[in-house]
Structure formats: structure tokens, C-alpha cells
Amino acid sequence: MSDISGIGRRKLLAGAAGLGLAASLPIGRASAADATTINIAYFVETKPTAIAKAKGWFEQEANAKINWIEVGSGAQINAGVVGGGIDIGIGIGSSPSASGISQGIPYKVIGMLDNIGPAEEMTVRAAANIKTPADFKGKKIATPFGSTSHFRLIGFLKTNNLSLSDVTVLDLPPDQIVAAWKRGDIDGAYVWSPAKAEILADGGEVYETYKELDDKGYVIADLIIARNGFAAAHPDAVTGILRAYGKALSYWQTNPDDAAAIVGQATGVSAAVAAANMKEYDFVPQKEQLTAAWLGTPGNPGAFAAELQHTAEFLVGQKSIRRALKLPAYQKGIDTSYLEKAVA
Amino acid sequence: MIAFLNRRPWVVTLASIVLVLAAWAVATYTGAVSDLLLPTPDELWDGAADLVLNGYKGYSLGGHIGLSLMRVGLGFGLGTIIGTLLGLGMGVSSKLDALAAPYIEFLRPLPQLAYLVLLIIWFGIGETPKIVLLFLAALPVSAVAARDGVRNVSPQRVLAARSLGANRWQIFCHVVLPSALGDIFIGARLSIGIVYATLIAAEMIAGASGIGWLILDAGRFLRSDYVIAGILIIAAMGIALDRGLIFAQRRIVHWAGK
Numbered sequence: 357m358s359d360i361s362g363i364g365r366r367k368l369l370a371g372a373a374g375l376g377l378a379a380s381l382p383i384g385r386a387s388a389a390d391a392t393t394i395n396i397a398y399f400v401e402t403k404p405t406a407i408a409k410a411k412g413w414f415e416q417e418a419n420a421k422i423n424w425i426e427v428g429s430g431a432q433i434n435a436g437v438v439g440g441g442i443d444i445g446i447g448i449g450s451s452p453s454a455s456g457i458s459q460g461i462p463y464k465v466i467g468m469l470d471n472i473g474p475a476e477e478m479t480v481r482a483a484a485n486i487k488t489p490a491d492f493k494g495k496k497i498a499t500p501f502g503s504t505s506h507f508r509l510i511g512f513l514k515t516n517n518l519s520l521s522d523v524t525v526l527d528l529p530p531d532q533i534v535a536a537w538k539r540g541d542i543d544g545a546y547v548w549s550p551a552k553a554e555i556l557a558d559g560g561e562v563y564e565t566y567k568e569l570d571d572k573g574y575v576i577a578d579l580i581i582a583r584n585g586f587a588a589a590h591p592d593a594v595t596g597i598l599r600a601y602g603k604a605l606s607y608w609q610t611n612p613d614d615a616a617a618i619v620g621q622a623t624g625v626s627a628a629v630a631a632a633n634m635k636e637y638d639f640v641p642q643k644e645q646l647t648a649a650w651l652g653t654p655g656n657p658g659a660f661a662a663e664l665q666h667t668a669e670f671l672v673g674q675k676s677i678r679r680a681l682k683l684p685a686y687q688k689g690i691d692t693s694y695l696e697k698a699v700a
Numbered sequence: 701m702i703a704f705l706n707r708r709p710w711v712v713t714l715a716s717i718v719l720v721l722a723a724w725a726v727a728t729y730t731g732a733v734s735d736l737l738l739p740t741p742d743e744l745w746d747g748a749a750d751l752v753l754n755g756y757k758g759y760s761l762g763g764h765i766g767l768s769l770m771r772v773g774l775g776f777g778l779g780t781i782i783g784t785l786l787g788l789g790m791g792v793s794s795k796l797d798a799l800a801a802p803y804i805e806f807l808r809p810l811p812q813l814a815y816l817v818l819l820i821i822w823f824g825i826g827e828t829p830k831i832v833l834l835f836l837a838a839l840p841v842s843a844v845a846a847r848d849g850v851r852n853v854s855p856q857r858v859l860a861a862r863s864l865g866a867n868r869w870q871i872f873c874h875v876v877l878p879s880a881l882g883d884i885f886i887g888a889r890l891s892i893g894i895v896y897a898t899l900i901a902a903e904m905i906a907g908a909s910g911i912g913w914l915i916l917d918a919g920r921f922l923r924s925d926y927v928i929a930g931i932l933i934i935a936a937m938g939i940a941l942d943r944g945l946i947f948a949q950r951r952i953v954h955w956a957g958k
Binding site for chain 2: 434459460461498501520526527528535538539541542671675676677
């Protein structure tokens with residue numbers, strides 16, 4: 357009796373899960389062999405990924421249908437992978453990736469998009485006359501919490517012995533940073549473009565922090581992650597995604613004007629703005645990503661794992677995650693085997 | 701058995717709570733559910749204890765709760781007082797009703813997130829936009845409740861008072877207002893519910909403080925222990941606020957429903 361009802365309930369649950377899955381797919385299920393649909397989370401940003409997306413290279417190289425899911429933060433990608441609704445995340449920052457690996461979210465870093473460098477930087481109001489770290493005392497600086505910019509900003513305060521009582525740090529998403537800036541409510545912001553470009557054009561100036569912070573271990577980067585279950589089932593598709601991005605990178609280098617026009621159109625800015633934004637990022641070539649300075653190769657982990665660990669330790673100090681892991685865990689969190697195949 | 705349970709509904713409540721807690725413990729301790737989705741009971745306990753002892757990102761737990769209560773109190777208090785006065789006026793004067801009704805009816809079904817960015821542009825990023833948001837959530841509900849309360853006053857009572865020689869002011873103070881108070885309190889309870897539901901949206905504005913922000917910020921890092929501790933706290937605060945209103949209602953409108 358209890359057995360029968362038990363089986364019945366299990367079947368019912370499985371059926372309900374199946375229904376939910378089917379409903380989440382855009383189109384009814386085709387035959388099993390060619391039915392690969394990849395759920396890719398992405399950001400609308402001025403990067404060569406927009407070229408590959410616009411030209412359909414991801415679908416081509418991965419030989420799959422793609423269900424594009426726009427996200428606003430790496431935290432959403434983490435939550436999406438935990439829930440199983442995201443297979444690949446393009447452009448997730450190093451801070452959310454470090455927190456994801458530390459928390460055991462079942463995904464691996466499979467490649468880099470870019471080394472952020474000066475593309476995310478402190479912008480201060482020129483009229484506020486901020487020239488030295490001490491000038492930040494009593495000022496209000498906004499940043500989106502949990503982002504790579506937030507990580508850098510706190511790193512800047514820490515390395516200059518400024519505390520959170522010296523400087524008021526406010527949690528604002530990029531669009532609201534622009535609004536608060538226009539009203540004169542904030543003296544500065546640590547953020548990326550287009551918000552950064554907008555406030556720079558409106559009485560802002562760059563206060564350079566990235567070189568010093570990169571030297572002190574506050575490197576930030578944008579990454580590509582793949583959910584373990586998906587990568588195990590579709591390794592060729594994962595390689596294909598990386599190959600498509602590699603194609604877009606070289607297209608940008610060989611046809612910069614055309615590339616800027618495509619990226620501009622995809623993100624709703626002018627080609628000139630898109631080109632200017634892209635120049636600020638260091639789009640590390642995929643072959644270089646496989647060197648010891650960055651991700652390394654399978655069996656020979658690169659230096660970037662240590663950056664992830666450092667980021668995780670910082671996040672523990674911020675009470676954002678419970679614990680950081682030892683270095684090998686972050687080395688295991690990076691799987692360069694797909695990238696190796698993609699550049700071969 | 702059924703008769704026994706019918707007489708003691710709390711036994712069913714207790715059994716239901718024990719069952720849910722047991723299912724939670726089994727699901728998390730056996731590892732069937734990852735601690736990213738749901739913390740184990742002792743992780744939740746540790747998380748909650750950590751919040752109580754060490755606070756969260758710049759404020760003590762009491763500080764977060766206090767700031768949230770201050771925002772709810774000011775937004776709800778101002779919104780309800782002004783909304784009620786406006787509603788009473790609208791109930792008495794059809795001209796005022798015609799004047800104000802379009803705005804009230806526009807504001808009432810509007811999702812607060814729709815105008816969040818506008819509030820930041822207009823009022824900045826301090827406490828003002830947060831309180832204005834909560835004020836705008838409370839205002840239309842209490843205005844409509846007070847207006848309907850006035851309209852529901854039985855005409856016989858008004859006529860009776862008038863035939864006894866009461867003037868308009870006396871009728872309002874001694875007949876209309878006491879009769880409408882029941883509806884006004886129902887409106888207040890509705891409005892505190894809406895204000896409270898809007899609190900998280902309000903604390904999305906340039907946060908770093910408040911219990912709603914705490915839940916949002918912890919959620920960003922999938923800190924399910926802090927999130928659930930925060931939810932338990934915010935739920936307890938909500939129940940306390942509602943009970944407080946019911947208490948006030950019983951003291952002030954003790955005749956309602958009799």
C-alpha cells in the first residue's frame with residue numbers, strides 16, 4: 357500500500373518536473389539527437405561576444421540551439437546554475453566566480469573574456485578636488501555591491517588604510533549611479549561603462565587605481581563558466597562556444613570598424629562609443645589565456661587560480677561567503693581542456 | 701480523534717510545525733538538499749547568532765531593524781494620517797472627491813518599482829526617497845478606506861442627529877467619524893501590509909542598511925542562512941506591527957462589529 361502510493365507520488369513528481377522542463381524550453385522537444393539547446397546567460401555589454409552573438413557563430417560552432425538569457429549580475433548566474441536553468445555563463449566577473457567556486461556551485465571556469473584593467477575604474481567629481489587617498493575622507497562613493505568594481509573599491513580603501521567610517525560606500529546599480537551623480541548626491545563611483553562614460557562626460561574625472569591594485573592582487577576579470585552536468589554531456593558544444601568567441605576576438609582585431617558598428621548596434625550605443633569602451637578592456641587572446649600568467653593548461657594551473665582564492669578570502673572578510681577554500685580547489689575550478697581544444 | 705482535534709486546533713498547528721522542521725532537518729542533514737538552497741538547522745542557528753552578535757556589514761542587527769522600523773513608521777504614519785484626512789474630506793465633499801480621486805485611483809494599483817528611479821532623481825539617495833516610497837504606498841489605501849467609511853455611514857443616523865439639532869461639525873465629530881473609524885482601521889491594516897511589502901523595494905535604493913537590504917545583499921551571495929534568518933526577523937516584525945494595530949483598534953474602536 358505504502359509502496360504503491362510512494363511510487364505514484366514519485367512518478368507524479370517526475371512528471372511535474374518533466375512538464376516544468378518542457379515548459380522552460382522555447383519549443384517542443386525534437387528528436388533526442390539534435391535537440392541540444394544551450395541556456396546561455398549573458399550581459400548586454402560592449403564586447404566582441406556581441407559580434408559572435410549577432411552573427412550566429414555561437415549556434416554554428418556549438419551546433420546547437422541557444423536560449424539567450426540576459427542577466428544583470430554574476431549573482432544571477434550563480435543562482436541560475438544552482439537551479440539548473442543556466443548551462444553557460446558568459447562574462448561573469450571574477451568576484452562572483454570566486455564566491456561560486458567557494459560555495460561549491462557545480463560549474464567550472466572554462467575561459468576568460470577579458471582582464472578588466474582600466475575598464476572599471478574610480479570616477480570622481482572634478483569639482484570635488486580629489487587628488488590623494490586622504491581626499492576621499494568624508495566622501496560618498498557608489499558601486500554595485502557584489503561586483504568586481506565593489507571588490508576593487510574595497511581593495512582601494514584597504515590598501516590606503518581608509519575605513520568604511522571614513523568613506524561612505526553606497527550600493528547602487530549602474531543606472532542609479534548615473535541618476536545620483538546627476539543630482540550631485542555622490543562624489544564618486546566605481547563602475548563600468550556605459551555608466552562610467554556617462555558620468556565622466558558629466559563633470560567626472562578618472563582617479564587611477566587599477567595599476568596599483570592589480571599589483572597588490574586585486575586583479576579583476578570577466579570569465580566564461582560552464583555547468584558541470586552540461587559540460588560532461590556536451591563537451592563539443594562547450595568547445596564550440598569558446599571557438600566562436602575566439603573567432604569574434606580575431607574579427608574585432610582584423611575589422612575594428614565593422615566590429616564596433618555591430619557591437620554598437622547590439623548594445624544600443626554609437627559605434628564610436630563601442631570602440632572606445634572596447635579599447636579599455638584587455639581582451640587576453642585565447643592562446644595567452646593558456647599560459648602560466650593566466651589560466652594555465654590542464655595539469656599546469658596558472659596564476660589566476662590564486663587571484664580567485666585571494667578574492668574568495670576577501671569575500672569571507674566581507675561576510676559575503678562562509679569560507680574560502682585552499683588553492684587546489686580554485687585550480688580545480690578552472691578547466692582549460694575545452695579552451696585547449698578550441699585553439700588547436 | 702477528530703472531535704479531539706476540532707476542540708484543540710493548536711495540536712494540528714504544532715504537529716504541522718514539527719513535521720516541517722523535521723522534514724527540513726532530514727533533507728539538509730542527509731545532504732539531499734545542498735546548503736546553497738537551504739541551510740541546515742545549525743547553520744541557520746550559527747548564521748542568526750552571528751547576525752545578533754556581530755551585526756551585518758556596518759550595522760548591528762538592532763541597527764538594521766531600527767532603521768527599517770523608522771522607515772516603515774514614518775512612511776506608514778504620514779501616509780495614513782494624510783490619507784485618512786484626505787479620505788474623510790473626500791467622503792464629506794463630493795467636490796474634493798472629484799478633485800483627488802483620479803490621482804488616488806492612479807496611484808493605488810501602481811507597482812512601486814515602476815517609479816523607483818524617478819524617486820531617486822527627485823529626492824536623492826538618502827532617507828527621503830525611501831520614506832516617500834512608503835508614504836505613497838500607504839496614502840491611497842487609507843484615503844479610499846476613509847472615504848468609503850464616510851459613505852457607509854447610515855443616513856438614518858445622520859438624519860436623526862440633524863433632527864436633534866446637531867450642526868454639520870457636530871454631526872461629523874459625533875456621528876460620521878465614529879462610524880467611519882472601523883473602516884479607517886481596516887484601511888490602516890491593509891496599508892501597513894502594503895507598506896511592509898514595499899519595504900524591500902525602498903531599501904533597494906542606495907542601501908547598505910535595513911533588514912530588507914540585508915536579505916537582498918545576502919541573497920546576492922546565496923547566503924541562505926542570513927536570508928532565512930532575515931526572513932524570520934522580517935516576518936516577526938510584520939506580525940508584531942499587525943498585532944499592534946489590532947490592539948489599537950480594539951482599544952479605540954471597541955464598538956466595531958458589535
